[in-house]
Amino acid sequence: MFAKAFHYKSVLRGAVFAAAGLALAACSSVYRKHGYVPTPGQLAEVVPGIDTRDSVAETIGVPTSTGVLNDSGYYYVATRFRHYGAAAPEPVARDLVAISFDAQGVVEGIRRYSLEDGKVVPLERRVTSSGVEDSTFLRQLLGNLGNFGPSQILNTE
Template sequence: MSSTAKRIRTAILVAALGVSVGCTAIYRNHGYIPTDEDLAEVVIGIDTRASVEDVAGPPTTGSAMGDGNYYYVQSRFRHFGLTEPTEVEREVLAVSFDEAGVVRNIERFGLEDGQVVRLSRRVTDDGIQDTTFLGQLFGAFGNFDAGSILNPPGS
């Protein structure tokens, strides 16, 4: 076999290797979410912001609403060839606190087909804690019977 044939064969192998490596998907993880074992150490109704940070680490972000809730976000991106990276997986862990800074709720959310999906929840929400007084007042219109006002029970 001549040296020219060896060079051509080597060049073809290098090109084939380059094409196959270039067409391989590469996955990258961004962000951080505490493990379930870490979260098992957080006791709802007892732990505070400081103890959550000690157990789970600092949050990715805080609440934009000013209520001091913690959010841990983890995303997985797929890089393929020369195309733009696409997000293939996202998970958000929300730790909410009451006015005293004590853990009220821990929830996990995922992003499935562009829709937010609740993955887990540690506390059942009563539905009125995040509603303002005016929201409760206006929400009560139409939920009463005029007969019960005019004829109270026991009269």
């Protein structure tokens, strides 16, 4: 009888320790990297004043994004996020390499930025809202009853 009780206690104790170990493992940080930034060795191969857009893309790869105005530059962005439990992921490292071009498409300059250079810049898309309110079809139809006159229906002006 004593041996049986001792066996149950040791199994219960082992289960409690296993559950505690799994709980601790679930709360550990997970790091993920998104994007691509060329290495300093690859950037050394790009020569300002000589290389063009095509030669840069061939040498170090296609950029993450390009400049909006007149294809002003190439931007390579890599971000490292820390995921911890149920909390929202937070950026812990961000590297950005900006390659600017002149009007002829020749490399003008290469700049490298990181989180230490300033505050975190959120990389998000801006989307224009549709302006449609959350209402039913019938409510939208009845809401437009007073917005037109007989001349619009009969096409007389």
